[in-house]
Amino acid sequence: MPKVTTNIEDYIEGIYEIGLNGGDVRVKDIARRLGVTYPSISGILKKLVEMDLVHHERYGAVTLTRKGEKLGKDITERHKILFDFMHRILKVPSNTAQRDACGMEHSMSPETRKAFLSFIRFVQTCPKGEPSWLKSYYYFREHGQRAEACREEKS
Amino acid sequence: MPKVTTNIEDYIEGIYEIGLNGGDVRVKDIARRLGVTYPSISGILKKLVEMDLVHHERYGAVTLTRKGEKLGKDITERHKILFDFMHRILKVPSNTAQRDACGMEHSMSPETRKAFLSFIRFVQTCPKGEPSWLKSYYYFREHGQRAEACREEKS
DNA sequence: CCCTTCTTTAACCATCGCGTAAAGCTCTAA
DNA sequence: TTAGAGCTTTACGCGATGGTTAAAGAAGGG
Numbered sequence: 269m270p271k272v273t274t275n276i277e278d279y280i281e282g283i284y285e286i287g288l289n290g291g292d293v294r295v296k297d298i299a300r301r302l303g304v305t306y307p308s309i310s311g312i313l314k315k316l317v318e319m320d321l322v323h324h325e326r327y328g329a330v331t332l333t334r335k336g337e338k339l340g341k342d343i344t345e346r347h348k349i350l351f352d353f354m355h356r357i358l359k360v361p362s363n364t365a366q367r368d369a370c371g372m373e374h375s376m377s378p379e380t381r382k383a384f385l386s387f388i389r390f391v392q393t394c395p396k397g398e399p400s401w402l403k404s405y406y407y408f409r410e411h412g413q414r415a416e417a418c419r420e421e422k423s
Numbered sequence: 424m425p426k427v428t429t430n431i432e433d434y435i436e437g438i439y440e441i442g443l444n445g446g447d448v449r450v451k452d453i454a455r456r457l458g459v460t461y462p463s464i465s466g467i468l469k470k471l472v473e474m475d476l477v478h479h480e481r482y483g484a485v486t487l488t489r490k491g492e493k494l495g496k497d498i499t500e501r502h503k504i505l506f507d508f509m510h511r512i513l514k515v516p517s518n519t520a521q522r523d524a525c526g527m528e529h530s531m532s533p534e535t536r537k538a539f540l541s542f543i544r545f546v547q548t549c550p551k552g553e554p555s556w557l558k559s560y561y562y563f564r565e566h567g568q569r570a571e572a573c574r575e576e577k578s
Numbered sequence: 579c580c581c582t583t584c585t586t587t588a589a590c591c592a593t594c595g596c597g598t599a600a601a602g603c604t605c606t607a608a
Numbered sequence: 609t610t611a612g613a614g615c616t617t618t619a620c621g622c623g624a625t626g627g628t629t630a631a632a633g634a635a636g637g638g
Contacts, residue, residue, distance in 0.1 A: 375526020
């Protein structure tokens with residue numbers, strides 16, 4: 269039984285996201301998204317079927333099994349969490365955050381994921397909008413030292 | 424010229440960190456740290472020499488070139504930054520944070536790295552010790568909703 | 579100077595991840 | 609209804625990666 273490599277995860281993620289658009293997921297769609305040739309996809313699909321991650325019969329559309337669906341959703345969410353944290357909170361430029369998330373998403377444990385997600389929610393549900401401490405962080409990063417406001421923070 | 428794969432990075436990181444203990448870095452040290460056999464190291468070293476990342480002559484000790492030193496330091500720091508953020512700030516358990524950092528360190532751009540580092544410094548240099556908003560985050564993560572104190576935060 | 583320990587060489591192996599060429603389906607449009 | 613375009617699969621091959629074992633060859637301490 270083949271192992272779930274990062275490449276496999278990328279394929280499953282791709283298939284999952286193509287599926288979100290509605291409509292069948294065809295070999296050509298996957299090939300286009302991943303930037304490889306049709307035969308490569310055929311080969312990978314064999315492996316994915318063997319691993320019980322996708323359903324696929326000759327010349328048919330590709331669908332994720334329950335297991336594949338779970339994995340696809342999982343990776344997609346890890347990606348989104350990392351991206352959101354880096355881009356929306358750390359304010360890392362969008363394309364950089366995307367690239368980094370693509371690599372990092374494969375190594376994120378469920379525990380870390382939960383911690384990041386809570387953090388994002390914590391920031392985004394702040395009743396006052398962008399939290400003051402976050403503004404202080406941007407200031408700190410920009411100027412190399414703390415703003416005055418930060419020192420008045422309540423305990 | 425071989426590419427700098429994540430594996431190569433792991434070897435360089437390993438060599439760099441062994442070197443920090445002082446004393447020569449020998450093939451056996453690297454083998455023990457990376458959990459592979461001596462001949463594997465000999466093989467890899469050929470590649471690392473070719474890539475101008477290490478100096479090494481037959482039966483001699485291994486030293487990093489300027490380029491290798493830079494890379495080793497770089498990766499080690501990315502690892503540390505990720506680990507510190509996840510463990511010390513997000514409070515992800517140490518061993519989990521270590522494992523995640525090992526994978527994620529390879530995909531961290533300089534920009535993201537700077538942002539994380541600033542964040543850690545921002546938290547750790549808080550004049551009042553652990554910032555109140557961070558306590559609020561732990562509370563939020565634990566209880567699924569914000570503590571009262573958080574709503575009183577100053578702008 | 580010998581013996582242990584370290585290191586290297588040589589040969590080999592299993593995947594992996596992709597490609598090309600060519601053949602085989604499918605489905606549509608005339 | 610059939611021809612052809614487009615999609616998919618098969619067969620084959622390739623180069624890189626990342627290791628292994630077996631055995632030979634240095635180094636160095638007693």
